[in-house]
Amino acid sequence: AGPLIEARDLSVHLPGAETMTPVIDKVDFTVGEGRTTGLIGESGSGKTMIASAVIGLLPEAATVSGELRLRDEELLTAGEKRRRNLRGHEIAMIFQDPLSALNPAQRIGRQVGEILRRDGLPRGEVDRAVVGLLDQAGIPDPERRMRAYPHQFSGGMRQRAMIALALAGSPSLVLADEPTTALDVTVQARILRLLASIQAARGMSMLLVSHDLRVMSHVSHDLVVLYAGRVCERGPTKRVLGRPRHPYTKALLASVPAVREASVPADPLPGAPANPMARPSGCAFHPRCPLARERCKVEVPLAREIEPGRFSACHFAEEVTP
Ligand code: SF4
Numbered sequence: 001a002g003p004l005i006e007a008r009d010l011s012v013h014l015p016g017a018e019t020m021t022p023v024i025d026k027v028d029f030t031v032g033e034g035r036t037t038g039l040i041g042e043s044g045s046g047k048t049m050i051a052s053a054v055i056g057l058l059p060e061a062a063t064v065s066g067e068l069r070l071r072d073e074e075l076l077t078a079g080e081k082r083r084r085n086l087r088g089h090e091i092a093m094i095f096q097d098p099l100s101a102l103n104p105a106q107r108i109g110r111q112v113g114e115i116l117r118r119d120g121l122p123r124g125e126v127d128r129a130v131v132g133l134l135d136q137a138g139i140p141d142p143e144r145r146m147r148a149y150p151h152q153f154s155g156g157m158r159q160r161a162m163i164a165l166a167l168a169g170s171p172s173l174v175l176a177d178e179p180t181t182a183l184d185v186t187v188q189a190r191i192l193r194l195l196a197s198i199q200a201a202r203g204m205s206m207l208l209v210s211h212d213l214r215v216m217s218h219v220s221h222d223l224v225v226l227y228a229g230r231v232c233e234r235g236p237t238k239r240v241l242g243r244p245r246h247p248y249t250k251a252l253l254a255s256v257p258a259v260r261e262a263s264v265p266a267d268p269l270p271g272a273p274a275n276p277m278a279r280p281s282g283c284a285f286h287p288r289c290p291l292a293r294e295r296c297k298v299e300v301p302l303a304r305e306i307e308p309g310r311f312s313a314c315h316f317a318e319e320v321t322p
Pocket of ligand 1: 289290291
């Protein structure tokens with residue numbers, strides 16, 4: 001089977017000081033059927049902008065080009081009505097802040113059941129389905145909890161309620177944007193394990209946006225490493241993190257102690273992230289790259305398939321040592 005989501009040459013331009021600036025610049029990636037793709041990068045890398053393009057909620061001033069397909073359907077030219085219909089059904093979203101998705105004045109069960117009612121599930125069956133969804137999302141005592149309001153839930157429980165809400169439309173794709181950043185570390189780990197197990201049990205696809213490599217290494221099957229709105233490297237997560245083929249991935253990995261052996265101290269990433277509105281010439285990473293040379297300042301590196309299924313956009317990918 002082909003991928004569920006396929007982006008080719010996806011670009012998003014925003015109005016800059018004089019011209020439209022490509023904050024996302026010719027990005028390629030896929031989300032496989034029944035797999036999780038992680039988008040990782042520092043702030044300004046464009047990961048949230050890409051997620052917004054997939055869900056169809058780009059800023060009004062943005063122009064978008066390239067291809068972005070859901071199965072055989074081109075999303076970029078789909079009408080607003082179709083996009084709205086896709087959201088909540090085919091594509092559901094999990095946000096960092098569940099309160100932005102939950103209605104404070106409505107009982108949790110009523111909110112989770114709304115899409116089921118709208119889709120014509122008989123009244124008597126909605127409650128049972130809601131209990132099932134809350135249970136799948138790991139909410140204990142769902143018959144009682146469905147009558148609670150969001151403010152009566154802890155942060156972690158609200159996150160679970162939002163997951164139940166996202167699952168109610170039986171989505172093919174769940175888009176999770178930094179879903180656990182606001183939670184404490186143990187709750188984060190539990191929610192991520194839950195997301196990974198739901199993804200596997202339902203055979204759905206997930207697009208996970210995070211700046212946290214530890215999150216990615218546990219949950220994502222495939223990884224897309226972004227820098228200043230371009231893809232540095234992509235491929236199966238284990239192989240990308242096991243042997244980076246781009247100096248930025250390598251630096252990112254070195255900056256996270258838990259991904260490496262605990263005894264090796266982390267090296268913070270030197271320099272500041274590039275601003276995609278004022279991207280350095282050539283390879284955007286060149287001011288921070290230990291392998292940079294003249295060619296890097298003038299020539300934008302194109303992604304090359306350096307081994308089957310693995311792409312690197314570095315002129316000197318072969319020189320990146322483990
Ligand atoms: Fe570094 Fe040059 Fe590769 Fe860019 S193209 S990552 S600057 S070596």
